[in-house]
Amino acid sequence: MRNYGRTSIYEFLGDFVVYRNLAPLDPRLPALPVLRAEVGLPEGITPRKSQPDYARVMAFLLRQARALETPNTPIERLVYVGDTRMNDGTAFANICHAGNWPGLAFIGAERDEPARVEIAGQDSGTLYLANRWAALSDFEDFCRERGRHRPLRSTTSEGFPLDERTAVVVDLDKTALGARGRNDHVIDHARVAAVRRTVGDLLGEAFDPASFQAAYDRLNQPEFHPFTADNQDYLAYMCLILGSGLYALESLVADVRADRLRTFEQFIARVDTRAAELPDHLRSMHGGIYALVQQGDPTPFKSFRYNEYETTVERMGQSDDDLPVTRLLQEEIVITQEVREIALAWKERGALLFGLSDKPDEASIPTDDLSAQGYQPIHRVETHAIGG
Numbered sequence: 494m495r496n497y498g499r500t501s502i503y504e505f506l507g508d509f510v511v512y513r514n515l516a517p518l519d520p521r522l523p524a525l526p527v528l529r530a531e532v533g534l535p536e537g538i539t540p541r542k543s544q545p546d547y548a549r550v551m552a553f554l555l556r557q558a559r560a561l562e563t564p565n566t567p568i569e570r571l572v573y574v575g576d577t578r579m580n581d582g583t584a585f586a587n588i589c590h591a592g593n594w595p596g597l598a599f600i601g602a603e604r605d606e607p608a609r610v611e612i613a614g615q616d617s618g619t620l621y622l623a624n625r626w627a628a629l630s631d632f633e634d635f636c637r638e639r640g641r642h643r644p645l646r647s648t649t650s651e652g653f654p655l656d657e658r659t660a661v662v663v664d665l666d667k668t669a670l671g672a673r674g675r676n677d678h679v680i681d682h683a684r685v686a687a688v689r690r691t692v693g694d695l696l697g698e699a700f701d702p703a704s705f706q707a708a709y710d711r712l713n714q715p716e717f718h719p720f721t722a723d724n725q726d727y728l729a730y731m732c733l734i735l736g737s738g739l740y741a742l743e744s745l746v747a748d749v750r751a752d753r754l755r756t757f758e759q760f761i762a763r764v765d766t767r768a769a770e771l772p773d774h775l776r777s778m779h780g781g782i783y784a785l786v787q788q789g790d791p792t793p794f795k796s797f798r799y800n801e802y803e804t805t806v807e808r809m810g811q812s813d814d815d816l817p818v819t820r821l822l823q824e825e826i827v828i829t830q831e832v833r834e835i836a837l838a839w840k841e842r843g844a845l846l847f848g849l850s851d852k853p854d855e856a857s858i859p860t861d862d863l864s865a866q867g868y869q870p871i872h873r874v875e876t877h878a879i880g881g
């Protein structure tokens with residue numbers, strides 16, 4: 494593992510990036526309202542990464558992005574680089590379907606087991622699942638082989654070349670940044686630090702770090718996912734309410750286990766009936782979050798997400814350049830050198846590179862205040878590139 498110096502995602506993706514709400518960062522691409530009209534996406538609905546509507550937006554954006562740089566060169570095939578079989582695999586298959594493109598996807602991770610690769614065929618496209626990020630270079634050979642021996646629906650005779658008719662979608666979270674199995678825990682640490690900071694700031698002297706951590710760790714368990722919807726905004730809100738003393742962790746756990754509380758919506762509605770018991774500033778915080786939950790906003794705890802932007806950026810590029818690589822991987826969110834290297838090579842060959850992130854925009858893009866101080870969106874923040 495080596496340190497390849499400082500860079501940013503911008504180096505290989507430019508501003509061809511969308512975060513969770515699908516608003517393109519590159520001003521040359523259609524703004525969100527135009528996008529919505531073009532693909533027939535209703536106002537107020539933001540599809541999640543694994544939904545077909547998300548893929549329709551992505552396919553549209555890829556074509557628009559391609560037309561900006563090389564007009565009259567249609568996209569004919571799709572390559573996807575991600576880290577989760579279910580979520581990325583589904584998004585990949587949906588984008589292939591939406592664009593009517595053949596596709597190959599690399600799903601990577603670093604795991605402490607013998608190196609191996611699994612090829613999984615599916616109707617729309619093929620998954621190349623690897624337990625080493627270094628296998629990205631073999632994936633490239635695989636694309637070439639795949640093209641030669643088993644042409645997919647490609648219209649060109651050379652099979653599956655990585656050229657200007659190829660769109661490459663790169664997942665940011667735990668793929669290009671904070672590689673899964675190698676550096677992803679730092680992304681999680683940044684998020685928990687943001688929950689802690691948010692809840693701590695709101696509770697002030699009443700904040701008890703130990704009971705906060707106990708509540709967070711407990712409710713973050715898969716057992717409670719049906720209740721929390723595995724939603725970190727919900728979890729942060731619960732930690733706040735528990736910290737305020739309105740509810741005790743044990744009685745919340747008992748209510749969930751006994752099915753007296755099934756959903757987060759029930760919980761926040763119940764808190765609302767007792768909101769008068771909360772101190773003024775917590776009551777108004779609760780009111781704001783409850784209103785957004787009722788509007789269907791999946792990231793209703795805005796101050797938590799703004800803090801997450803800060804705790805994330807604080808963990809990017811903050812270390813000295815000569816810090817040992819093992820410590821950089823422990824302390825910093827770093828760029829995955831293998832992903833960077835292959836993305837640069839494909840870009841050089843003319844492929845379209847486009848990044849997507851499932852991180853909420855509030856946690857990815859600085860507020861106007863911070864932006865005036867020089868803060869940048871995550872994909873433009875410099876950090877070290879580390880890899881084999």
Ligand SMILES: [Mg+2]
Nearest residue numbers: 576664666667
């Ligand atoms: Mg990911």
